[in-house]
Amino acid sequence: MNVPERIAVIGAGAFGTALAAVIAIEGRAQVTLVGREAALMADLASSRVHEAALPGIALPERLAFSADLSVISKAGIVLFAMPSQAQVEAARQYGPYLSEDAVVVTCAKGIDRSSARLLTDVLEEALPNHAIAVLSGPGFAADIAGGLPTAMAVAAGEHAVAERLARAISGRTFRLYASTDRTGVQLGGALKNVLAIACGIVEGMGLGDSARAALIARGLAEMSRFVEAMGGKAETVSGLSGLGDLVLTATSHQSRNLRFGISLGRGEPIDFSRGQLVEGAFAAAVASRLAEGLGVRMPITDAVAQVIDGSLEIPTAIEQLMSRPITTE
Numbered sequence: 001m002n003v004p005e006r007i008a009v010i011g012a013g014a015f016g017t018a019l020a021a022v023i024a025i026e027g028r029a030q031v032t033l034v035g036r037e038a039a040l041m042a043d044l045a046s047s048r049v050h051e052a053a054l055p056g057i058a059l060p061e062r063l064a065f066s067a068d069l070s071v072i073s074k075a076g077i078v079l080f081a082m083p084s085q086a087q088v089e090a091a092r093q094y095g096p097y098l099s100e101d102a103v104v105v106t107c108a109k110g111i112d113r114s115s116a117r118l119l120t121d122v123l124e125e126a127l128p129n130h131a132i133a134v135l136s137g138p139g140f141a142a143d144i145a146g147g148l149p150t151a152m153a154v155a156a157g158e159h160a161v162a163e164r165l166a167r168a169i170s171g172r173t174f175r176l177y178a179s180t181d182r183t184g185v186q187l188g189g190a191l192k193n194v195l196a197i198a199c200g201i202v203e204g205m206g207l208g209d210s211a212r213a214a215l216i217a218r219g220l221a222e223m224s225r226f227v228e229a230m231g232g233k234a235e236t237v238s239g240l241s242g243l244g245d246l247v248l249t250a251t252s253h254q255s256r257n258l259r260f261g262i263s264l265g266r267g268e269p270i271d272f273s274r275g276q277l278v279e280g281a282f283a284a285a286v287a288s289r290l291a292e293g294l295g296v297r298m299p300i301t302d303a304v305a306q307v308i309d310g311s312l313e314i315p316t317a318i319e320q321l322m323s324r325p326i327t328t329e
């Protein structure tokens with residue numbers, strides 16, 4: 001008889017809670033959602049609803065909640081579901097509690113800003129004795145937790161590890177595809193957020209759906225160039241964590257990145273105090289800098305980075321994008 005996997009999901013925000021819930025509901029793995037606020041975890045255990053992160057969605061009875069870090073040491077699979085810029089700190093905080101053979105899976109969509117390195121690289125350096133994987137792809141936390149059909153990719157250095165993760169985490173409504181392209185899978189998630197901001201700007205300015213489609217197609221082209229230059233595979237970009245997530249995030253108002261772009265395009269003040277995480281606002285500048293160093297053209301990402309840092313006005317950005325030299329596709 002197979003022993004059920006023990007899985008710890010660290011980070012009790014929208015995505016961590018959704019992942020923990022969708023894995024727990026299958027009953028094949030023992031899942032604990034680990035948050036850093038003991039009072040919240042106790043409340044979740046009794047109410048079975050995370051009103052702040054996933055309002056109105058019932059969390060399964062089988063899901064355990066804890067703020068006690070010792071539960072991490074019982075897990076063979078540990079998901080890091082906190083934002084990108086908190087992942088390095090998380091490795092420091094939770095590394096000492098990991099069991100010897102635990103696989104760590106980053107579920108964030110971004111690039112480490114302070115080091116300008118991939119999340120899997122910084123995690124590997126911080127946790128050298130652990131296999132580091134990445135889970136990314138199209139899927140809003142509310143859809144996943146609500147039991148709507150969703151599919152994502154999980155990539156590890158070794159195919160057997162990626163397959164083990166895909167089997168342990170997938171269920172009837174949430175399906176994972178195994179990959180060994182960690183670079184492609186994580187950059188797909190990081191870059192689609194930047195492109196979703198660009199699509200939001202276009203929507204906020206009322207430039208039309210044709211402009212959005214052009215941005216998606218040209219954005220995908222620059223994403224492919226960048227992923228290949230960083231050592232990933234162009235074919236990953238045409239999969240779930242590339243085209244799939246780009247189409248979702250660039251078109252759905254559920255996306256925080258798209259909504260952020262819409263506010264920029266309308267010239268509305270941006271209120272970060274509402275606690276809305278906009279990963280693309282962090283990734284734009286670092287991707288743009290990395291691309292420049294690699295000699296890769298990323299005009300849309302560059303423009304988003306400059307609009308966010310205030311060095312480029314939106315009308316000028318659009319004029320620049322439209323007046324680039326005529327080239328082949």
Ligand SMILES: NC(=O)C1=CN([C@@H]2O[C@H](COP(=O)(O)OP(=O)(O)OC[C@H]3O[C@@H](n4cnc5c(N)ncnc54)[C@H](OP(=O)(O)O)[C@@H]3O)[C@@H](O)[C@H]2O)C=CC1
Pocket residue numbers: 010011012013014015016035036037053081082083084086089090093107108109110139140141142275277279
């Ligand atoms: N929401 C979604 O639909 C999806 C999100 N993602 C990705 O998942 C990541 C997280 O996003 P999301 O869940 O939406 O964000 P939220 O803002 O909803 O939640 C982030 C959570 O991370 C917690 N956190 C931050 N730092 C730490 C830490 N050091 N240790 C433990 N917990 C920590 C926060 O805790 P506290 O409240 O205590 O600050 C908060 O609960 C992002 O990279 C996002 O791109 C991926 C797919 C879908």
Ligand SMILES: O=C(CO)COP(=O)(O)O
Pocket residue numbers: 109137138139140193196245248249254255256257258277279
């Ligand atoms: O990554 C997501 C869906 O796949 C969530 O997108 P936002 O972070 O823009 O809300």
